[in-house]
Amino acid sequence: MRKLVIIPAYNEEKNIEKVIVNLKEKEPSIDYLIVNDCSKDGTVNICNVNNYNYLDLPVNLGIGGAVQTGYKYAYQNGYDIVIQHDGDGQHDPSYIKNILEPIESGKADIVIGSRFITGEGYQSSRIRRFGINFLSKLIRMCSGADVKDVTSGYRAVDKKFIEIYAKDYAQDYPEPEALVAAAMHGAKIIEVPVIMYKREEGQSSINAYESMYYMIKVSIAILLYRITFNKKERYNR
Numbered sequence: 001m002r003k004l005v006i007i008p009a010y011n012e013e014k015n016i017e018k019v020i021v022n023l024k025e026k027e028p029s030i031d032y033l034i035v036n037d038c039s040k041d042g043t044v045n046i047c048n049v050n051n052y053n054y055l056d057l058p059v060n061l062g063i064g065g066a067v068q069t070g071y072k073y074a075y076q077n078g079y080d081i082v083i084q085h086d087g088d089g090q091h092d093p094s095y096i097k098n099i100l101e102p103i104e105s106g107k108a109d110i111v112i113g114s115r116f117i118t119g120e121g122y123q124s125s126r127i128r129r130f131g132i133n134f135l136s137k138l139i140r141m142c143s144g145a146d147v148k149d150v151t152s153g154y155r156a157v158d159k160k161f162i163e164i165y166a167k168d169y170a171q172d173y174p175e176p177e178a179l180v181a182a183a184m185h186g187a188k189i190i191e192v193p194v195i196m197y198k199r200e201e202g203q204s205s206i207n208a209y210e211s212m213y214y215m216i217k218v219s220i221a222i223l224l225y226r227i228t229f230n231k232k233e234r235y236n237r
Contacts, residue, residue: 003100005082007019019089037065055073079162083100095113125211152175161187
């Protein structure tokens with residue numbers, strides 16, 4: 001099965017080299033693609049100097065657009081599994097094999113790398129954990145998907161959902177909404193434990209003051225997706 005690691009990157013000049021070195025060391029046989037989301041720092045220069053595999057977006061699309069670009073690339077080039085991997089150093093590629101196994105064995109369509117199953121490693125701030133727990137309950141209510149770490153960007157999807165996400169992917173704070181979309185399309189979703197690390201360099205796209213705004217906006221997006229999905233289903237019938 002052909003596998004591709006998608007690494008969205010925006011202003012990750014201090015992290016991207018460590019991420020790729022670590023990935024190549026732990027999973028040298030898996031292809032990767034950095035999607036440079038119009039970084040304003042030296043991210044693209046580092047990619048050029050080190051001859052990394054990357055796409056350079058001409059305008060900033062945000063995390064959702066960058067990830068969808070990776071899915072479009074994977075779909076057009078015939079990949080069977082995509083692994084999403086952050087470019088900030090928080091994800092450990094040692095867990096890729098654990099995330100892949102349920103898809104390779106046919107147990108799941110989508111696998112989420114979850115920091116909350118064992119409670120080890122970086123657990124995020126208290127306010128973010130509150131928001132994540134709220135979104136988890138909302139997603140379960142709206143779609144039936146029982147996922148604890150709904151904002152985890154460390155995940156893998158099979159070929160069916162590569163095509164679905166290549167055509168339609170949430171653009172703003174996409175991880176929770178992407179889970180709802182998958183569940184509404186009948187995905188088998190499971191979580192596996194991973195250990196994540198706190199960002200060492202650079203700045204997160206969501207600071208503490210934006211967390212409440214994030215939760216409200218994503219909650220509305222989830223509810224709207226559920227409503228519009230049901231309308232589309234009735235129309236298609």
